[in-house]
Amino acid sequence: MQMPLDVAMDRTFSVAEFGQLINDVLNHTFPHDLWIQGEVRDMTRAGSGHVYFTLVDAAPKPGRQPDAALSVVLFEGTKRTINAQIKRSGGGMRIDDGISVRIRGVPDFYAPGGKLSLRMTGIDPAYTLGQLAVSRDRLLRMLADEDLLHANLARPVPGLPLHVGLVTANGSAAKADFLHELEQSDVAFRVAFSPSPVQGSDAAARIAAAIRSCELRGVDVIAVVRGGGARTDLAAFDDEVVARAIAGCSIPVFTGIGHEIDTAVADEVAHLALKTPTACAAHVVGLVREAENTATALWNRVTVKAADLLSATDAELTGAAFNARESATSALRDADTRAVTAARQVRDLTSSQLDRSSHRLTGHFARARLLSRHRLDNADAGIRRVAQRVGRAGRVGIQAANRRVDNAHFQARLLDPERALARGWSITTDANGAVVRSVADTQTGSQLTTRLADGTIASTVDAATHKSAKNPPAQTKESS
Amino acid sequence: MSTPDDEVGYAAALAELEEILDQLEDDNIDVDVLSSKVERAAELIRLCRGRIRAAQMSVEEIVAELDDLTDDGADTDTSPDSDD
Numbered sequence: 001m002q003m004p005l006d007v008a009m010d011r012t013f014s015v016a017e018f019g020q021l022i023n024d025v026l027n028h029t030f031p032h033d034l035w036i037q038g039e040v041r042d043m044t045r046a047g048s049g050h051v052y053f054t055l056v057d058a059a060p061k062p063g064r065q066p067d068a069a070l071s072v073v074l075f076e077g078t079k080r081t082i083n084a085q086i087k088r089s090g091g092g093m094r095i096d097d098g099i100s101v102r103i104r105g106v107p108d109f110y111a112p113g114g115k116l117s118l119r120m121t122g123i124d125p126a127y128t129l130g131q132l133a134v135s136r137d138r139l140l141r142m143l144a145d146e147d148l149l150h151a152n153l154a155r156p157v158p159g160l161p162l163h164v165g166l167v168t169a170n171g172s173a174a175k176a177d178f179l180h181e182l183e184q185s186d187v188a189f190r191v192a193f194s195p196s197p198v199q200g201s202d203a204a205a206r207i208a209a210a211i212r213s214c215e216l217r218g219v220d221v222i223a224v225v226r227g228g229g230a231r232t233d234l235a236a237f238d239d240e241v242v243a244r245a246i247a248g249c250s251i252p253v254f255t256g257i258g259h260e261i262d263t264a265v266a267d268e269v270a271h272l273a274l275k276t277p278t279a280c281a282a283h284v285v286g287l288v289r290e291a292e293n294t295a296t297a298l299w300n301r302v303t304v305k306a307a308d309l310l311s312a313t314d315a316e317l318t319g320a321a322f323n324a325r326e327s328a329t330s331a332l333r334d335a336d337t338r339a340v341t342a343a344r345q346v347r348d349l350t351s352s353q354l355d356r357s358s359h360r361l362t363g364h365f366a367r368a369r370l371l372s373r374h375r376l377d378n379a380d381a382g383i384r385r386v387a388q389r390v391g392r393a394g395r396v397g398i399q400a401a402n403r404r405v406d407n408a409h410f411q412a413r414l415l416d417p418e419r420a421l422a423r424g425w426s427i428t429t430d431a432n433g434a435v436v437r438s439v440a441d442t443q444t445g446s447q448l449t450t451r452l453a454d455g456t457i458a459s460t461v462d463a464a465t466h467k468s469a470k471n472p473p474a475q476t477k478e479s480s
Numbered sequence: 481m482s483t484p485d486d487e488v489g490y491a492a493a494l495a496e497l498e499e500i501l502d503q504l505e506d507d508n509i510d511v512d513v514l515s516s517k518v519e520r521a522a523e524l525i526r527l528c529r530g531r532i533r534a535a536q537m538s539v540e541e542i543v544a545e546l547d548d549l550t551d552d553g554a555d556t557d558t559s560p561d562s563d564d
Contacts, residue, residue: 209544295528298497
């Protein structure tokens with residue numbers, strides 16, 4: 001490289017002169033702005049509004065020295081121009097640690113500090129966003145190849161997630177929003193808060209560590225949240241370390257990473273991705289409400305079913321009582337009917353028997369009367385013959401004849417059963433209507449009917465004794 | 481802090497409620513048994529609601545186990561155009 005300036009080799013410079021010489025060389029060598037790409041590290045913002053950071057080639061792990069580094073300064077005046085440029089490009093990025101950038105600038109030696117730096121004059125937002133997209137797509141493909149994209153989705157969510165792990169930045173709006181949503185629910189949540197920066201070069205490692213801390217605490221679910229920001233603000237959530245921490249977590253992880261356009265890799269591997277921290281908390285509250293509603297619904301069904309059963313039982317008892325009463329009434333009615341019928345049958349039977357007995361008795365009496373009349377007629381004929389004989393025999397035998405006549409009438413009257421009954425005699429017949437003439441015609445228990453002048457007596461034979469025996473005479477027990 | 485027993489207890493309570501409901505579906509259940517089942521169901525629902533409503537929300541801060549990082553976790557938004 002040819003020396004741009006004519007410098008006397010034996011000249012001795014002051015430090016300021018040497019610094020000026022360096023700047024002259026730089027200006028001569030780099031007459032225009034340069035494009036340089038690298039990753040932002042150690043960014044600081046001075047009170048003056050100037051921004052300082054280091055641009056490094058590789059993406060070294062936290063604490064490790066990069067292979068090459070270049071100090072960059074962005075002065076307050078230039079920063080406004082660059083911000084406007086970013087906004088014109090869609091506003092999807094923001095310079096921050098860990099972000100890959102392609103920036104324009106001019107080399108500058110700051111003599112008072114003795115430090116060579118790049119004075120930033122412009123930026124290429126598309127490069128940064130493109131790098132993010134490329135990196136994101138590459139990571140997603142890798143996770144898919146390892147079957148890790150849905151690993152956390154397979155973790156079951158407990159029915160009552162009251163113990164909630166929270167990973168976010170301490171003092172952030174995201175934390176406040178999340179906790180506020182939980183508090184408003186009046187549910188007895190227990191939150192295990194593991195603070196972590198959510199952007200910056202160490203954010204990814206810290207987020208992963210916080211997730212593991214919550215997992216070790218044995219929470220029910222873990223919420224990883226942060227507020228809204230530029231796409232580059234979410235770089236940590238596109239980091240492989242965070243993705244693997246979520247995919248490998250044994251507890252369901254919900255994300256509430258505030259972004260509107262696309263999703264972070266953390267969202268892709270999480271059990272469920274919500275739009276905001278508030279939405280994430282609301283989902284957890286909803287799970288508890290669902291569990292509570294499930295229990296309440298079961299309880300309601302139990303009470304309704306129990307009421308139905310009690311009502312049915314009551315109706316059954318009422319029905320049983322009604323049936324019992326009806327049955328008893330019916331039984332009584334039937335019994336009464338049967339009793340009446342039986343009584344009628346008994347009555348009818350007795351009456352029939354009486355009729356038969358009476359009929360037989362009447363027949364007997366008729367035959368007796370016929371016989372008596374026949375005998376009377378015979379007697380009258382005999383009288384008439386006697387009278388004729390007397391008339392023929394003369395008056396001598398009239399009185400004797402009259403006496404015989406009277407005697408014949410007397411005997412004839414004696415044969416009339418009615419007269420015998422009128423005198424106190426009775427006629428006893430058995431159940432067949434046959435006249436009982438001897439104790440031998442009866443036996444114990446025989447039903448007898450005794451006819452008197454003014455009626456009949458039904459009786460049952462208790463004992464019958466022939467008069468030749470030593471026992472008392474035959475006895476009958478009257479039954480009517 | 482919840483324990484596995486808490487969760488099992490809640491899940492078991494729901495399962496027992498389901499079981500009781502199944503038993504009540506049997507119309508031949510004795511009235512005395514019905515009474516005891518309803519009492520048990522009431523006990524279970526009190527258990528479930530008690531776990532949800534028993535106390536106010538609590539927040540416990542736990543420290544991530546990462547030895548080489550000692551930052552307090554504060555949100556460090558130092559980007560040049562940070563405006564939120």
